[in-house]
Amino acid sequence: MNEKEKLLNKLRVKIFFHRKLYYTYDESILLDWEYDELERQIIKLEDEMPNFRPLESIKLYLGNEIPSGIRDLIFRLLETHQKESIKC
Numbered sequence: 373m374n375e376k377e378k379l380l381n382k383l384r385v386k387i388f389f390h391r392k393l394y395y396t397y398d399e400s401i402l403l404d405w406e407y408d409e410l411e412r413q414i415i416k417l418e419d420e421m422p423n424f425r426p427l428e429s430i431k432l433y434l435g436n437e438i439p440s441g442i443r444d445l446i447f448r449l450l451e452t453h454q455k456e457s458i459k460c
Contacts, residue, residue: 380424
């Protein structure tokens, strides 16, 4: 996986996390312009790498429920982050 693909995956996880907070828990960490910029970055990268656009493409899920595979990944990442935060 090249650097652009890694960045795209990281940004996808981040945006789905923020969507879950907003749509499920009515919480928002990002300012509107920060969220919009995150979306623009993802769309730009997906357009640059059309062969790397998965079913979880942001273009397909704007405002919709998070796909279960991405949701599970987000929860695993959050659990890992929480465990690492406790160690510090």
